[in-house]
Amino acid sequence: MDYEVTELSYHAKEIVQVAKGLGLDFYPVHFEVCPPEALYSFGAYGMPVRFTHWSFGKAFYRMKMQYDLNLTRIYELVINSNPAYAFLLEGNRLIQNKLVIGHVYAHVDFFKNNRYFQRTPQDMVVRMEAHARRIREYELEYGRETVEKMLDAVLAIQEHVDFRAHLGKKKEDNASSGKNIGNGKKKHIPSSEYADLWDDEPDQENEEKVAEEDLLLYLITYSPTLKDWQRDIISMIREESLYFYPQIETKIINEGWATFWHSRIMRELNLTDAESMDFAIMHSQVVQPSGLQLNPYYLGVKIWEDLAKRFDSETLFEIREMENDVSFIRNYLNQELVHDLNLFNYRKVGAHWQVMDTAWEKVRDNLVRQLVNGGHPRILVRDGDYEGKGGLYLYHVHEGMDLDVVYLEKTLLLLESLWGKGAYLETIVDGKQVLFECSNQGISRKNITLYN
């Protein structure tokens, strides 16, 4: 063990004691010091080992470039699993690592206790390795280009899974529910050694309802053309999507929580004057507002600090258990905070980006609207046999925000390639009900009368 590693274990022990003393409750954490290339690739893939796709390469290149140009720097990366894995950037200074270790333990406390994470598998690192291997095998069997095309299409709709299907279920269900795979389904999903991946299968009676929300599951179950290996790829991406979703919907609350606790933990440690100074500088860099964009660390920590003034720590722990970003903002972003943080709504008016509103309730409500459903539009399946010709008819639940039409059309093309027959999407554009039709890789749109 080298010096840096020995020293880090020593300090990590101290930090664990402090964190526990403050009431945090976490899985064991395996820390690993790694070079920037490795850290940035984990950042791009979201996991140490994940399947191969050019979009990850693109993300990696972008992140690595920003690091090389000294524009941004990731200090750490935490994987939600049990034990949790945390990767520290080689060359962090000791004081930076102390802060980061505190930050990591607070994240892991959040993963362990927040209810939105209750159904994420604890062994996702291994599962995603298995996915990567299987996709690699498919590449060898069916050709890289073919598999890549498949991935292009599935990744385009990866957000459209039913993230709420699991709510109300408990972790312990995991082992037993795997047995009823495919019971009474129209199409059987190939049973395999990975059958347990299907444990988030909904119960029989509400299958129809869930399939409506869950585009990926619908494709796996009802697509008339997909081969078994293609269904398998969709199911793997679906599982990964379900795993990542809680992280997307708790970005602000979770980063705020970790930032809030790293400062508390640092306060308990015996720092030298120089270290205190370094810590103050680093902390202020983490929470500084960044241009027009909201900094989730900053917004989150401000709300937590405000809550800490008003409630005891037991209530704080309850809030971290119950809330996600939407409810956290809706319940706890108040007038003073909106005012102090200089928050405002803006939009494009003609060729200008213009401030529209500074009234706190409007700001709060707009923020909530941006965060609902992880910031993704809700697209539901209405019909899998549209006009009796086997078309897949989707509709967008329009909540006041139009879709990007260029992206919509491109995505519909990809969707048609998955479904095998025509793909349709109903939405509202500039107040008009519109149906986009995609068949034989061509797109057309027409205005339709109101459905209801």
Place this chain on the structure above:
Amino acid sequence: MSDDIIVSREDWSLHRKGYLDQSRHREKVQEVIKKQLGDLIVDEGIIISDGKKTIKIPMRSLEEFRFRYDYNKRNHTGQGTKKMKNGDILARENVRKHGAGNNSGAGDEPGVDIYEAEVTYEDLAAILFEELQLPNLDDKKRPLIAHDKPEFRDIRKKGLMANIDKKRTLIESIKRQALTGKSQSLRITPEDLRFKTWETHPNYETNAVIIAMMDTSGSMGQFEKYISRTFFFWMVRFLREKYENVEMRFLAHHTEAKEVTEEEFFTRGESGGTRCSSVYQLALELIQREYPAAHYNIYPVHFTDGDNIGSDNTRAMNLMQKLVEVSQVVGYGEILRTHYSSTLMSTLRRIDDPKLRLVTIRDRNEVYEALKTVFS
């Protein structure tokens, strides 16, 4: 449980995943460039800056499509460093052609992220030149003088450390240790070392000459000049890059022809009528005087708007016939903005020889096809 602290450091030096997928992404960027090559190689940014500038091209197909909200049509929530009032202007839409936003790092302006890749002259050249070659190149036409060329094709036990042959060195080491019959960790001793060593060989490069001919008469407008200039720009660079021993001569003509320097060739403009036979005559004289067909591969390439004095056509055709006979390939390019072809073109069509390659360019992106027609 959580008292177990594990801190470790692994060897990540072989972790190449990010780079592998990055190179796949890079490949896809190249594909996009390839598809747009026709448009890209005539880009003023590249041609006028003499290959120094880069151009940005949108990479639509490399965006990650999904159902998403229209960024320009919704309210956003932002954070200011000072108090804001309703109606304050935060930013102006970016004036760039493809909308706001770029991927070159942090910017304060809001905007949709349009994914763009920067393309340099080298990128374009690499893709373009892959498809071009000197046709009908005859290896037998050798120059009288050969020059020495070093080639690495020998392995020796002594040599420069920088030229070490790792693979052979390892094999030697494995061989030696296998002979001892003991399995032990691999060690490299001085006698295992193998070095790549060069030898010099006389190198006979095939001799070739390009005779670039351009119409500089008054009827050649901006567009015509730009197109021929672009064609020759890539032609010259392609030849310099791929062939060491290619000579180039530049002839400009209106009613009379004369030899000019490369720089003059690309910059001069003149007036007057057009008599193409004059330049073919000059080319033939040049060949006869300096480039005997027995020793040289000859490639005359002529660009004009085809607006030749009618009475000259027959003479031009006869001279062209002679040019074709002594050359490997003759390129004749006509830059036209009408649907008709010129009378010179129809006259030249009578020469029935695959060595004469006739191209018509009506649109700027046809330069690419023209290059491929002449140099393939």
